[in-house]
Amino acid sequence: MLGGLLAGCGGDNGGNNGGGNGGNAAGGSNAASGGNAAGGDGAQTNNGGGTNAGAGTGEKIKLTMWGAVPEEAGPQAVVDAWNQANPDVQVEYVRYVNDDPGNLKLDTALMTGQDADLYMNYTLTRLQKRVDAGTAVDLSGSGYDIDGKMGPDAAQWKINDKYYGIPTKKNMGFIWLNKDMLDAAGLPVPALDWTWSDLREYAKKLTKDGVYGLLQHDAMFTATIDGTVAGLGLTKPDGSSNFDNDLWKQQFQILHDMMFVDKSTPEYGEQLTSKMPVDTMFLQGQAAMLSAGEFIFRNANNLKDYPHDFKIAFATIPKVTADQKDYKYAGGLGDVLSVNAKSKHRDAALKFAEWYADGGMLPMASGGRIPSSKSVDNKQAMDLLLKGVEDKYDADSMNKVVFGTFPSFQLDVPQQVIDARKEEYEKYFLNKQDLAATLANMAKEHEELTKK
Template identity: 75%
Template sequence: MRKSKWWMASMSVVLTAGLLAGCGGNGDAKEGGASSPSGSSESSGNSGSSGSKTKLTLWGAVPAEAGPQAVIDAWNSENPDIEVEYLRYVNDDGGNLKLDTALMTGQDADLFISYSLTRLQKRVDAGVALDLSAKTDYDIDAQMGPDAALWKIDGKYYGMPTKKNMSFIWLNKQMLDDAGLPIPPLDWTWDDLKAYAAKLKKDNVYGLLQHDSSYTATLDGTIAGLGDTNAEGKSNFNNELWKSHLQTLHDMMFVDKSTPEYGEQLTSKMPVDTMFLKGEAAMLSAGEFIFRNANNLAEFPHDFQIAFATVPRVTADQKDFKYPGGLGDALSVNAKSKNQDAAWKFAKWYADGGMLPMASGGRLPSSKSVSSDEAIKLLLQGVENMYDVDSLNKVVFGSFESFQLSIPQQVIDARKEEYEKYFLNKQDLDTTLANMAKRHEEFIK
């Protein structure tokens, strides 16, 4: 592995931005970003002046052409008095910093979507997310179901989760068939995945690639079951399950060489979804957002069928493991917006069916007002034969106990700094776990 001064400087910039803006992840983190907000509302006041057009700006991380623009066009056609503009930000440190700056400085950002609870928490702390629980004309719990409550902060909704979240392992079924490997069972482990990856790797083909947003899925699912602290209030970050999992990933990088070295993946900014669809990896750990590329056969042509497996647990007897999933894409109204009533009107419309054009890219609405069959039909329209139907139904549309990570962003940042040192061979595993726990406990104090 090549380590350069340039890479260390880059990491310093990234980590600094993370501490300023918070880091987190979702699969919509891509290079590029939203342009500087422009224009202003033609009306002042909470609901706009009679006879004038109210202009709203919605910030989200999904590329406009992957569904959001169709959503906006439909709204603007139906609501000539309230015009919405979509601005894309990238769901990485830099992109979130851009959004947070717009929210704090009063730039046009009437509505915004947060992709992790920790991001939303920081925006609530900054006073830029409106308390939606005070709204009496829409029952978020009733519309979105029990998983919505995982997005509550101090018992209140500051963001309305609008879609079903899903994270899983994407499988090149042809490669599995060629290697004589069956589609994994729902309860498989990282030892199983490690063995699969070793058998599936070839020259110029990785056994496993992981999207940045999915890198800590098993760590998070484990701590969601264990709790981040024990009965004595001490950190659980030095638990044996984390130790085993981190060791497994390290071995896959440096011993089996079935997955990329961490430093190489970071510095080269590997387009892991594209690589998987090009046949350069047999397995990909990622979320439902990959559907928008997998379904786009014109730009991402492939002739193999895709199957699915669950995110593995660490051991077969691991108790209380929770799966990354539940609900996501929390839509918020800026507490500083001058057009909150108009923004809230759009939010309700968006959640209860307005967002359907995004289903073809994997963003399935969570509202009970939207037909699941209709959303799934849009997701698979024209590409039904490109997926293994049985594993799709069991994994993608299956029901698993899920979680929303509620660890403070500062703790997530510190954890990342420590495991990066381990994956870059800068410190050993025991030191890594000890430092994670120590920094967690310092934050608690």
């Protein structure tokens, strides 16, 4: 199995990526706060594996890093290791939730300079917004070879041919499967090129009292339509929007039927208002399939808080039709770590970011965050991911899907377009607007916002 794991990782945003859901509590550490002297000049590597970015200044520097992963799932161990090796540059981790309110909280802190020196971006649209706001440092002259360290997928995160953050992990998005339920229903693990029609049939056969056929994490709700338009192109040959394409129409209709006809997946309004903990429900056996990213590993591997005795298998995010060409999969690289351009300690923050990307983030591997840097020992990361839970996963599908290599994408449209599109498809899934009007409005607003 390990040979397959080491062959390469490719495939979520989708993934995007979602950095996790949960409360808004900020996580702190006992990091020592310091003076406001700029750090980084004369930096040197120490024997502890960190970078003594404040060496020679005689003053202590405090950096604050914002991310969406709960402290106990790895970030606190990361900053603790850095802080022990770098007494002159102490880092505090602050947790924010990767949703609209959480990102607004982060953006406010970045703009006002409120203790936000480093921060994680989970979508290209969010990063673009922060670049436009002047809160992301251009890394062109940093001396850190992002292309060489991270490989060709890193280029998907370039903005105006420049990097404004380091893509630190391998992104993966897929369908999590309760293999025991599949076996009981006589269903094989799906083929790699399955479709939404196939998924619908699986969901109908797997749905029963107290068990949904399919649940979807918020971060994965648009994985198929994003992968579809990434292949088709955002616009048609005549320059008009491709947001009204027939493949979107088919996928939206199938999902709507699953909600309101088959009852195999929750109605959109119910999931929205109840804030369904879909990953917890899947691990408790209340769903046979879950569309989510690798970030669910942190719960799936935590058998103390999320006990389960079934084996988990994996399938790709399905296409709309079997003959669909140029389909892209939610994946590539993610967790882009940026330095705030308004930070008083930019050099020290950059030293931490480079250390984090080149192995400092390894404590995150057990939660599914596999480092993308070629400086990191892949075997060590894989061992951490599977330690103690090897028997909880189907090895064949894990090799093919989770650690397979697929053509991936980062959706490159402004956040305003994403927001406007969401407003329209929500009307359809809340039965406030028909599908034809939904597609027409999405295309019209895409064209108008693009012109602006």
